[in-house]
Amino acid sequence: MAPTPFTGVGLGLRRPHMEAVAREGAQGVPFWETCPENLIGEGGRHARWCGSILDRDPVLTHGLAGSVGGFDPWDEAYLGELGAFLTRTGTPWHSEHLCFTSVDGACLHDLLPLPFTREAARHTAARARDLQARLPVPLILENITYYAPLGRPELTEGQFITEVLEGADVGWLLDLNNVYVNALNFGFDPRAWLAAMPLHRVVQMHIAGHKRCGDLVIDTHGAPVIQPVLKLMQWTLQRLGRRVPVLLERDSHIPDLAELLAERETLQGAYDAAFLPAAAHA
Amino acid sequence: MPEPTTLGLQRSLASLVLEAEPPRLELLDGCREGLLAYRELVRDGLADPLETVFPVTVALLEAEDAWAGCLDTFLAARCVTSRHYRDIAPTFLGWLVDTAWGRDRWPWLLELVHFELLETLVYRAEDAPAPPGLAPDPAPGARVVLDPAAQVVAYTHAVHRATEERPRPEAGATHLLAYRDGEGLFQLLELTPATAALLVDPRPLGEVLAALGEPDPARAFSLLASLRKAGAIAGFRANLS
Numbered sequence: 236m237a238p239t240p241f242t243g244v245g246l247g248l249r250r251p252h253m254e255a256v257a258r259e260g261a262q263g264v265p266f267w268e269t270c271p272e273n274l275i276g277e278g279g280r281h282a283r284w285c286g287s288i289l290d291r292d293p294v295l296t297h298g299l300a301g302s303v304g305g306f307d308p309w310d311e312a313y314l315g316e317l318g319a320f321l322t323r324t325g326t327p328w329h330s331e332h333l334c335f336t337s338v339d340g341a342c343l344h345d346l347l348p349l350p351f352t353r354e355a356a357r358h359t360a361a362r363a364r365d366l367q368a369r370l371p372v373p374l375i376l377e378n379i380t381y382y383a384p385l386g387r388p389e390l391t392e393g394q395f396i397t398e399v400l401e402g403a404d405v406g407w408l409l410d411l412n413n414v415y416v417n418a419l420n421f422g423f424d425p426r427a428w429l430a431a432m433p434l435h436r437v438v439q440m441h442i443a444g445h446k447r448c449g450d451l452v453i454d455t456h457g458a459p460v461i462q463p464v465l466k467l468m469q470w471t472l473q474r475l476g477r478r479v480p481v482l483l484e485r486d487s488h489i490p491d492l493a494e495l496l497a498e499r500e501t502l503q504g505a506y507d508a509a510f511l512p513a514a515a516h517a
Numbered sequence: 518m519p520e521p522t523t524l525g526l527q528r529s530l531a532s533l534v535l536e537a538e539p540p541r542l543e544l545l546d547g548c549r550e551g552l553l554a555y556r557e558l559v560r561d562g563l564a565d566p567l568e569t570v571f572p573v574t575v576a577l578l579e580a581e582d583a584w585a586g587c588l589d590t591f592l593a594a595r596c597v598t599s600r601h602y603r604d605i606a607p608t609f610l611g612w613l614v615d616t617a618w619g620r621d622r623w624p625w626l627l628e629l630v631h632f633e634l635l636e637t638l639v640y641r642a643e644d645a646p647a648p649p650g651l652a653p654d655p656a657p658g659a660r661v662v663l664d665p666a667a668q669v670v671a672y673t674h675a676v677h678r679a680t681e682e683r684p685r686p687e688a689g690a691t692h693l694l695a696y697r698d699g700e701g702l703f704q705l706l707e708l709t710p711a712t713a714a715l716l717v718d719p720r721p722l723g724e725v726l727a728a729l730g731e732p733d734p735a736r737a738f739s740l741l742a743s744l745r746k747a748g749a750i751a752g753f754r755a756n757l758s
């Protein structure tokens with residue numbers, strides 16, 4: 236069986252780097268992740284550069300505004316375009332967030348939390364199954380950061396995520412930075428939290444930086460990954476025992492490509508080290 | 518059928534983040550700081566593309582202590598419905614058209630906002646194949662076919678000369694050609710009214726030139742040929758009628 240390119244540490248494909256990546260090649264990056272909402276319907280030279288990368292390199296796709304936990308009807312025309320885009324990229328799966336992004340037709344362009352209730356879990360699982368039926372590749376769902384519970388919780392966050400993943404029977408995009416940020420904001424041990432989760436459903440992981448704003452830690456994707464999150468990545472990889480792809484996200488204060496590539500190299504080293512025989516007992 | 522509790526909570530959070538005067542926080546049974554963080558994050562996320570695409574407009578309205586109120590009213594209108602982040606700026610223009618917000622005070626506001634959006638619209642316009650059957654050179658019996666990304670615009674004010682330091686445009690008929698060059702870069706050309714007419718008038722070029730009182734087409738054809746080479750014009754279609 237041919238080795239999959241979707242292993243190791245990949246990078247989010249962002250506009251400031253598009254030309255350099257198109258012209259200079261993958262530069263050691265095993266795969267890229269791209270957001271279809273930012274590309275579908277877009278023309279001009281950035282779109283051409285992106286298209287050449289999609290046709291050349293392994294790419295995963297990551298939706299931003301699917302509103303899986305929302306109530307607005309699906310945009311069937313967009314889903315048709317999305318399906319064609321996913322097929323073109325050859326992505327083995329498509330990820331969306333476990334959140335809502337629109338209400339009564341208004342798109343809020345942010346990842347807003349769902350109530351940790353059985354009603355919301357049932358609704359979101361049903362919507363995920365419904366969305367899965369309209370996509371040409373498997374759907375996986377990502378845990379988000381949240382800064383306040385929405386309504387009175389009946390479940391813990393972990394129970395809620397588990398009920399949705401199991402109810403929809405979909406894979407998990409485990410965002411480790413989001414787990415870490417939630418652990419800081421709500422005072423729990425991220426390793427204990429992860430140990431209680433259905434890790435067998437993890438298909439991909441995200442890793443990123445964050446920022447403290449007053450008493451809250453915000454998931455900004457605007458800073459380098461800190462050591463505790465890197466260690467959490469290694470711990471999780473060892474626990475999984477599988478070389479699942481990890482994606483380094485950077486969406487604000489985006490540095491030069493060289494700097495981002497250097498950070499990716501560091502993370503790749505940590506990723507590889509997690510699978511060394513001695514690491515399993517560290 | 519009763520509204521699901523989940524939907525009710527989502528509507529409450531949307532009101533919290535979008536209304537100029539948010540509802541009472543107790544409605545959401547959540548921690549105050551976290552909920553206010555959502556209000557700030559969502560509002561900043563929706564304002565950011567406006568402040569990026571419309572720097573002169575924002576400078577004008579800030580200088581006149583009106584930007585915050587404009588943004589409040591725009592967000593409360595909940596008219597951002599597209600999942601594409603790039604559509605927020607065009608939605609703002611559409612909202613100004615629909616509501617006439619600020620038109621009494623700044624009659625040229627729509628023109629300024631439209632001009633500031635022009636670069637984004639042209640630079641990112643979806644690629645379209647060149648129409649078939651076009652000739653490369655102009656002729657008296659042909660008419661101009663613009664590149665699909667190009668736009669000819671007319672304003673009553675010189676909005677293209679407004680700056681963040683001097684955001685009030687001077688009155689004066691203004692004709693502009695916005696297009697992508699061979700590298701895909703945005704280009705802007707100020708036109709005379711006659712050249713603008715040549716580009717948009719649906720009649721054959723010979724008739725347009727005659728109507729403009731231009732008996733010698735050579736100079737005009739030379740300009741049109743150079744605009745085709747630059748990427749603004751797709752070609753010239755022989756008039757079949």
